[in-house]
Amino acid sequence: MLLQKFHSLALSMSPRCLAPIFFAIIFANIVIYLLWTSPASRVPVRRRSNLDDGEYHADSHRKIKGVYIRSLDMAQSYQQSIPHWKGVWIPNRSIQVMSVIEDIYQRPEIKIVLLSFLKHSSNRKFYCCMHWSDDLREFVQVPARLDYIDLRYMAELQGAAFECSVRPSEMNGSHRVKYVSFASESCMDNRTPPMTVMTPERRTFEFAICTKVVYDYLDPRRLLEWFTFMEVMGASKILTFHNNVHNDTMTVLNYFAKTGLLELIEFDPRNRGGVSVKYTARNGQTHQAHHDKTLAARDCQYRLSGYDYVMTIDFDEFPVPRRPFGTISFLLEELARNFSDAAAFRMEPILLPPDWLSRKEPVLYHWQFTRGVHIRPYGNKWVYAPPFTWMASTHNVVPKDGYKTYVVPQEHLHFLHFRSCKLEWHSVNCSSLYQRLAQDEDSLLRFADRVLSKLQRHPLEKLIPLSTSFDYTSKVRKDPRGRGKLFEKTLLFDT
Ligand SMILES: *[C@@H]1O[C@H](CO)[C@@H](O)[C@H](O)[C@H]1NC(C)=O
Ligand SMILES: *[C@@H]1O[C@H](CO)[C@@H](O)[C@H](O)[C@H]1NC(C)=O
């Protein structure tokens, strides 16, 4: 403003008068410079001491001289933000941040969780530059603290979670961090582009499902039946990460994303070792893949934290409630009432290997099985309550202090797993799983009508290629179940 005034003044004068005006401009610049660099600088750039102890030293921050603030480099102030799961490498560190999500159960303090990959040997010291407005020249600098690291397998990059916390009073009263960027030494130089902070909304009386990372090929029929069954069970939301998925499988995923049931996030850590990651049936079980999938489950824990319950399961797993429960929602409601200190419920699987298919059901794939076998404690999965859970990964849940875990009894739920026996389930002798020693498994039966009825309303012709199945679609269309009275009777409550 001041400069502009001097300039317009200068333009309106004759050349002879210019010399004193030039001196005046230089003097004014010095004055402005001194004002900007004084401790009363109005741009709050704050620094906290002590990086790794996680203690907060609110009083120890000091204001940093913000000389750079006068920079007219607008490119720096409105940078494009990097989408979640593309990965941002922190300069001069072997740390790749994949997503930034607010932990809504820490308020009024604002805690941002950074789901990340890191080389185990990396220097872990870095800073979050917390931005509360679109003008990225304003920020609060706080040290990142390592919250969790997955050390079960050593791989190129371990899964990890860092956290950065700030108080509203430190951000000119703002209660929301909009963007976070990162720097290894100081937010004032060599900052990364920002990532947009995801702030989950509270969704009471709803449950969500996290399926981690899907890749390669999944049979469209099986996938359709799974999604349809989950709709019948009352799931409000399904979150899936995808990487290198076959077109036929992707068509079904895109369809359910369009209906709003499914949220799809591309798992695409750019520039990991200079190549993009592509999973196939062959490389999908490496130690690195384990870390990648587990980190996706951890992302779900925070991203879906607004839901009363979250279930981390795969597309070949069916949690089937027993009478009198007609939906999972209904069962979870009663479990929550009966176990008020529960953070999570363990679901123990019943295995139904593909070679046990009995073909009594003429149409639906999953309904062709009549025998299953318990393989506990292998392949346990969980349904957990995010507010009371400290950590939820694929097969493990750690409750917060004061909360416990329970098992969902078989009388209330059969957790069916449709897959072949896996050699990595070390103590399960796969060759001894005789069908005649298994138990009758018919818990899915009473849901066939409702699943068929819903399936018939999906555009099956567009979702199932003719080459996959010559007659699946026409059989589903012709099936009288789902249209008849049988369905009407079971719609609300099973007794
Ligand atoms: C990177 O970090 C190492 C040690 O942490 C340091 O010696 C080196 O100077 C840093 N390089 C840059 C470009 O900051
Ligand atoms: C702080 O907040 C006030 C009121 O919302 C606003 O007028 C002022 O510009 C803000 N200052 C900074 C440095 O963001």
Ligand SMILES: *[C@@H]1O[C@H](CO)[C@@H](O)[C@H](O)[C@H]1NC(C)=O
């Ligand atoms: C998958 O779809 C893409 C674009 O729709 C196409 O380019 C590609 O050839 C397809 N791949 C296969 C294996 O059909």
Ligand SMILES: *[C@@H]1O[C@H](CO)[C@@H](O)[C@H](O)[C@H]1NC(C)=O
């Ligand atoms: C809840 O408690 C009641 C009374 O003890 C019991 O009858 C019922 O089976 C329990 N339900 C569940 C889902 O645990």
Ligand SMILES: *[C@@H]1O[C@H](CO)[C@@H](O)[C@H](O)[C@H]1NC(C)=O
């Ligand atoms: C697995 O079960 C089969 C059949 O019961 C038996 O012959 C075999 O010795 C068992 N293997 C192990 C490692 O226990």
